[in-house]
Amino acid sequence: MLTLVDTNNEVAYVTPDDEAERQAEVDHYQILDTLPEEEFESLVELAAIITGSPISLMNILDHDRQWSKAVFGDESGQSILRSESVCQYTIMKDENFEIEDLSKDERFMNMSYVEGNPKYRSYSGYPLITPEGYRVGALCVLDTKPKKLDESQKKSLKTLANEIMARLELRSKQRQLERLNKEKDLFLRAVNHDIKSPINGIISSAHYLQNLWDGEKEELFEILSMIEISGHKLINYTSELMSNAMFQSDSKLHLDNVAIDELIKDLIHIYTPLAKSKNVDLKLNCNTPVSFRLDNEKFKLILSNLVSNALKFSTKGDTIIINADISSKSTRELRCSVTDTGIGIPEEFLPTLFEKNKNHQRQGTQGEISTGIGLPLVKQFVELHKGSIRVNSKKGQGTTFNVSIPEHKEMQ
Known part of the structure; x- marks a missing residue:
């Protein structure tokens, strides 16, 4: 289903039904407005070579813009309005989206990149699909002459798009692991502090009773009470730790x-x-x-x-x-x-x-x-x-x- 979004002062653009969830996934990957990186640029260049296209881009569809993480053969910039992009249609389905001649398609024939330089004519793109099924962007190739990709080229474009997505997912997992490691370090420091205190109290009291104490029963009662309280604190604390671990699993x-x-x-x-x-x-x-x-x-x-x-x-x-x-x-x-x-x-x-x-x-x-x-x-x-x-x-x-x-x- 196509949903038109009015951007107030610009042409409306289409969005999938799960746009809110899709946008959340875009934000989750933390890729927007990051610097160029060789691992993505090499895959984009490979897409251009395999399809015989002079231009190839890795595009991420943000709220109201299309931002290019990696670009081959195009110096026109990294960002355009989402309402002007072709990839807004690519993310509507889990399949290749192709236009043989942009100048003959009423949706794009008046766009600056079709009427003026660089006079794009053909477009073919495949969505970047997350493991949960959300389409956060597209890998696309363009040419200045009308053409269609053959099935082998389309399959290669899909393979490269999936590889890009796999690398984004790997980065997400790495960030999550780094965050968990930081939380673990903080947790262990807290545990170390909170458990050491009652244990030290128990050890010092036991040592005192064994080696130094020869006083009154009242003092003995106070020492034993402190040992008992420290033991209870340990029991309560370890119970809370176990509960927290079970809650997270x-x-x-x-x-x-x-x-x-x-x-x-x-x-x-x-x-x-x-x-x-x-x-x-x-x-x-x-x-x-x-x-x-x-x-x-x-x-x-x-x-x-x-x-x-x-x-x-x-x-x-x-x-x-x-x-x-x-x-x-x-x-x-x-x-x-x-x-x-x-x-x-x-x-x-x-x-x-x-x-x-x-x-x-x-x-x-x-x-x-x-x-x-x-x-x-x-x-x-x-x-x-x-x-x-x-x-x-x-x-x-x-x-x-x-x-x-x-x-x-x-x-x-």
């Missing part, structure tokens, strides 16, 4: 028959020492005597995040209740809830609570760290199970998370 379910009651009891056992250290009461109401088919590790992470969050934002005298039961409908459903009487969630957080948002990063009641990734990950894994999650919270009065997951009968 592509996920699929690995289904198994899971004993839900045992899984939850094991999880509660892990968090009991932390609950005791904060003087928080953990209660469990579990009515899941039969196995249930789901992804064991992902469900464990769902529940672990919810319990960890409840503990993080609870304080002395608070209570956390974990409820779980399996409905007896035709399609069985696991229903779990985690309720706490802690500090609650600010009302302004609730609309975007399950989105990755730096503004959601809050310290726990004892300074526990948070990256804001836990709840988005929980939602991702719940929805991967075709389930749902709801939250009710009031600041200063506590929070309840309700999770429902249908049973998966088929293995994935």
Whole structure:
């Protein structure tokens, strides 16, 4: 389908239906207005040689202009209005676009490059197509006399256009890799800093107890408390790191028959020492005597995040209740809830609570760290199970998370 775009003070030009996405891909490759480069100029020259054409160009179609990255045999400039270009039609389809005589085509017969110098007559171009199928530009050849390319020449033009696109894609991947390496370096520095601190505290305290301490029980209690707090910080931090890594990865379910009651009891056992250290009461109401088919590790992470969050934002005298039961409908459903009487969630957080948002990063009641990734990950894994999650919270009065997951009968 041809769509005419009015450029206000210029002739309209045609655009494909996916123009917005196409333009985003143009911007993604970061090729516009860059300096000439031998690797592209050599391919453009080869296109001219193979097709017996005096002129060849590698063109990128921007918002309202055509910009030439590489040019052979034409000194007229690197940029023209998109409304004046022939390549605007080349990017409309995934095939060769050819005009035997531009002077006889009403779309181009009055263009300056046809009426005046260099008096172009023939044009043949093939689109530069991204792996996602967007046409960001074209490789084209022109001549000052009317002509048509034979099938072998058209095939060669297509091959060279694909090679140009492959090199653009390789550059994009290289930039992405460089960016990831920079992020990795920053990440490792942060990890190094954040993990060293509690580890050094544990090591120095242990050394002191083993070799130097001979004081009162009160001092011993303070040292042991510091070791305990440092250990909890390490647990919280490594949990956040694991959650972040899992959030970034592509996920699929690995289904198994899971004993839900045992899984939850094991999880509660892990968090009991932390609950005791904060003087928080953990209660469990579990009515899941039969196995249930789901992804064991992902469900464990769902529940672990919810319990960890409840503990993080609870304080002395608070209570956390974990409820779980399996409905007896035709399609069985696991229903779990985690309720706490802690500090609650600010009302302004609730609309975007399950989105990755730096503004959601809050310290726990004892300074526990948070990256804001836990709840988005929980939602991702719940929805991967075709389930749902709801939250009710009031600041200063506590929070309840309700999770429902249908049973998966088929293995994935």
